[in-house]
Amino acid sequence: MNPLEGTAGVRGHREIDLSLLDDAAALERNDPGGMLRATASAGAQVRESAALAAETDLSALADEGRPRAVVIAGVGTAARTGDILETVAGPRCPVPVLAHRSAGIPGWVGAADVVIAVSASGRSPEALAAAEAAGRRGARLVAIGAPDTQLHALADRFRAPFIPVPRRAPARASLWGLAVPVLLAGRQLGLVKVNEADFAETAARLDADADRCRMTLESFVNPGKSLALDLALSVPIVWGSSPLANVAARRFGDTLAANARYPAVAGALGEAGRGRVGLLDGVYGGLAEAGRDIFADPSDEDESVTRLRLVLLRDGGLSADEEEADGEPSVVEEKRAEAVQQLAERRGVRVSLITAEGGSALERLASLVAVPDFASIYLGLAHGFDPMAVPAVSEMKELVSP
Numbered sequence: 001m002n003p004l005e006g007t008a009g010v011r012g013h014r015e016i017d018l019s020l021l022d023d024a025a026a027l028e029r030n031d032p033g034g035m036l037r038a039t040a041s042a043g044a045q046v047r048e049s050a051a052l053a054a055e056t057d058l059s060a061l062a063d064e065g066r067p068r069a070v071v072i073a074g075v076g077t078a079a080r081t082g083d084i085l086e087t088v089a090g091p092r093c094p095v096p097v098l099a100h101r102s103a104g105i106p107g108w109v110g111a112a113d114v115v116i117a118v119s120a121s122g123r124s125p126e127a128l129a130a131a132e133a134a135g136r137r138g139a140r141l142v143a144i145g146a147p148d149t150q151l152h153a154l155a156d157r158f159r160a161p162f163i164p165v166p167r168r169a170p171a172r173a174s175l176w177g178l179a180v181p182v183l184l185a186g187r188q189l190g191l192v193k194v195n196e197a198d199f200a201e202t203a204a205r206l207d208a209d210a211d212r213c214r215m216t217l218e219s220f221v222n223p224g225k226s227l228a229l230d231l232a233l234s235v236p237i238v239w240g241s242s243p244l245a246n247v248a249a250r251r252f253g254d255t256l257a258a259n260a261r262y263p264a265v266a267g268a269l270g271e272a273g274r275g276r277v278g279l280l281d282g283v284y285g286g287l288a289e290a291g292r293d294i295f296a297d298p299s300d301e302d303e304s305v306t307r308l309r310l311v312l313l314r315d316g317g318l319s320a321d322e323e324e325a326d327g328e329p330s331v332v333e334e335k336r337a338e339a340v341q342q343l344a345e346r347r348g349v350r351v352s353l354i355t356a357e358g359g360s361a362l363e364r365l366a367s368l369v370a371v372p373d374f375a376s377i378y379l380g381l382a383h384g385f386d387p388m389a390v391p392a393v394s395e396m397k398e399l400v401s402p
């Protein structure tokens, strides 16, 4: 082992410590901030946020009728909630919905538009600048994030609704708490049909997945831990087979970077199929696997070779209604997923498959996000990282703060 214990607070080891994953006491010790627990609260976040949002009067949002466009402004996890609204709204959505990830809002946004400013901490400069600009330009504004913060004050200043989301640091542990009010704002505007039963079923699924991934459950029966082991020392490629699965793929890219500090290629299979699929032929793909004895014990593998690991997020569960509305029929997406799986297998590149389950779009999204969220944390823990505190993120904030 070559542990790092630098002044910057960087710790961890290059090797994977398998024994750690099945040692609940050690997992607890190495996760002092409680990232596993915070992630297991996803179902509770859905219920809590739905209740808190119900207490906020959003009627003013819809008073002026359908907006020209809806911009969700924020960064990181906050911006992912915009992708969630966009994908749940689907291609039939009557107005453009877009996530805006840099400071402020696009130049064209004006009084005919709605801006949803999202920040878990209630103080990201990007969300604050967006709320300020929206207020000044007379756009309808709704702000979502931690109560009693700068964002809250800005919403009050512009007499805009503010939906409080209790702070759970870091933001990535609050995905569901933030996403629900964004969806409810979207519902108020007539963009999404999500209902209370969808929230309840999504919460129940998140609870069930958290239970299957709990830290006391051993790797061979714990999908979060076994996916972490699949990914160990690999370069993960995460591709989704539908717009909804693509959001889950990108989310996995986020959590792999922050919790496990693994680089990942993540996105849409449709686009990947036109170029990035070439990775399977490359140094980390087919070339790394050439000559591998497929019957050999995986634990005897040469760990110095860096290999790709393909994670396919498949979403074949579209209802006839959604299928008809989707730009690309799901049968094409499914064919593509089959094809890429075959390409990987022909080259000896290993594949992990996660298939969406559930009735509503939101529940299917949850079924593709929950286990990967846990896998990213277990992977970080197996390298001795504190999944919650990311020294590079803190240093970056210090270096760029005025």
Ligand SMILES: O=P(O)(O)OC[C@H]1O[C@](O)(CO)[C@@H](O)[C@@H]1O
Pocket (backbone or CB within 6 Å): 074, 075, 076, 077, 078, 118, 119, 120, 121, 122, 123, 124, 127, 170, 171, 172, 393, 397
């Ligand atoms: O939601 P917030 O608090 O505005 O933070 C935005 C993003 O900034 C980070 O804290 C990183 O700087 C992310 O973890 C987070 O998603």
